[in-house]
Structures are given as C-alpha cells and as structure tokens.
Amino acid sequence: MFCSTLIRIIFVLTLTISCFITRNALSEEIYPKTPADYEGPFYPVTRQHDIDNDLIHVKGQIGVARGDILKLSGVVLNTGGEAQQNLTIEIWQTDPQGRYKHPGDSTPGERDPNFQYWGATTTDADGTFFFKTILPGAYEPRPAHIHYKVLQEGKVILTSQIYFIEPSEGTRLPSMTSKIELQTVDLKPIKDGEFEAFFRIVL
Numbered sequence: 406m407f408c409s410t411l412i413r414i415i416f417v418l419t420l421t422i423s424c425f426i427t428r429n430a431l432s433e434e435i436y437p438k439t440p441a442d443y444e445g446p447f448y449p450v451t452r453q454h455d456i457d458n459d460l461i462h463v464k465g466q467i468g469v470a471r472g473d474i475l476k477l478s479g480v481v482l483n484t485g486g487e488a489q490q491n492l493t494i495e496i497w498q499t500d501p502q503g504r505y506k507h508p509g510d511s512t513p514g515e516r517d518p519n520f521q522y523w524g525a526t527t528t529d530a531d532g533t534f535f536f537k538t539i540l541p542g543a544y545e546p547r548p549a550h551i552h553y554k555v556l557q558e559g560k561v562i563l564t565s566q567i568y569f570i571e572p573s574e575g576t577r578l579p580s581m582t583s584k585i586e587l588q589t590v591d592l593k594p595i596k597d598g599e600f601e602a603f604f605r606i607v608l
C-alpha cells in the first residue's frame with residue numbers, strides 16, 4: 406500500500422517536473438535574443454520639443470523631411486514569443502547625407518530643419534510599435550543604420566542598431582555583435598521614394 410502510494414507520488418512528481426522543463430525549454434527557444442550593439446557617440450544630448458514617432462514632420466515646421474520615406478514597424482517579444490507591452494522605443498539616426506543632429510558630429514552641411522533625427526514611441530498590448538522616418542544615409546566606414554534603445558519604466562534594457570544591408574567587404578563590422586542577421590531588415594518598396602520594413606526585437 407505504502408509502496409504503491411510512493412510510486413504514484415514519484416510518477417506524478419516526475420511528470421510535473423518534465424512538463425515544467427519542457428514548457429520552459431520551449432518558451433526559451435522560439436526566438437534568439439537581439440544582440441546589443443554600440444550606442445555610438447551621437448546619442449542626442451539636446452532635448453527636442455518634438456519627440457514622437459513621426460520623424461518626417463517637426464512640430465512648428467510646415468515642410469517634410471528630405472529623403473526616402475521609411476515606414477518602420479516592429480514588435481518586441483521575449484524569447485518565448487510573448488508580446489512586451491508598454492516599453493519605450495527610442496530611435497536616432499542620420500539624415501540622407503549621413504549627418505546626425507549632434508554637436509559632436511562635424512560632418513559639414515546644414516541639418517534638415519524638417520527632419521526630427523530622434524523619435525520615441527511605446528509598444529502596445531501586442532508589443533508592436535511604428536515609426537515614420539527616412540532611410541538614413543551611410544557614413545564611412547559604417548553601413549546605413551538606425552540606433553535604438555528599449556526602455557522599461559525609464560531604465561534602458563537594450564541598446565542596439567538596425568541595419569539594412571549586410572556590410573560590404575571592407576566595411577567595419579559592429580564588434581559587439583556576431584549575429585548581424587538578427588539586426589538586419591529587408592526594405593520593401595511601397596512606391597517611388599517610399600519603403601517599409603519590419604523589425605523584431607527579442608529581449
């Protein structure tokens with residue numbers, strides 16, 4: 406009697422533990438984590454009065470940013486594929502001439518007064534986010550890229566970069582990441598001068 410009860414308990418425990426291990430193993434293996442990458446020297450230092458997710462319009466300006474428009478949508482998930490809501494996504498980037506709006510960037514030329522250079526948004530209940538921006542210009546020796554940070558309750562939990570092409574031979578690879586394919590998006594033309602791209606961030 407005692408033996409059969411003990412065997413039953415061991416059986417139930419074994420089943421419970423194996424279910425737990427399997428579920429955790431599955432939930433951790435759906436997506437690989439997005440690698441961190443350099444913040445770079447041009448994270449904005451001057452607070453903007455307009456820091457929304459529409460970077461091609463600046464509050465108070467009537468014009469539209471110069472360059473090819475990029476509709477960048479995305480989602481933030483954990484490695485188990487669960488949506489991560491209420492996270493702040495910040496992006497900052499160059500204009501088509503490869504210039505940041507930063508006092509430390511000495512690239513000559515006027516900054517585009519109609520381009521916001523830096524924007525932010527929040528992930529919704531499905532973990533999704535959206536930016537309307539322009540395709541960044543490359544600057545030597547980097548490939549074209551968009552910098553971003555993910556913040557949770559004001560604390561930075563990921564700093565990385567989005568790339569649009571594989572770096573060509575001779576282009577400096579970002580040394581913080583060995584999995585650039587996890588940071589690279591396909592550009593899909595929508596119409597002349599307008600592209601869309603989808604980017605998944607996995608925490």
Ligand SMILES: [Fe+2]
Pocket residue numbers: 445547550552
């Ligand atoms: Fe950069």
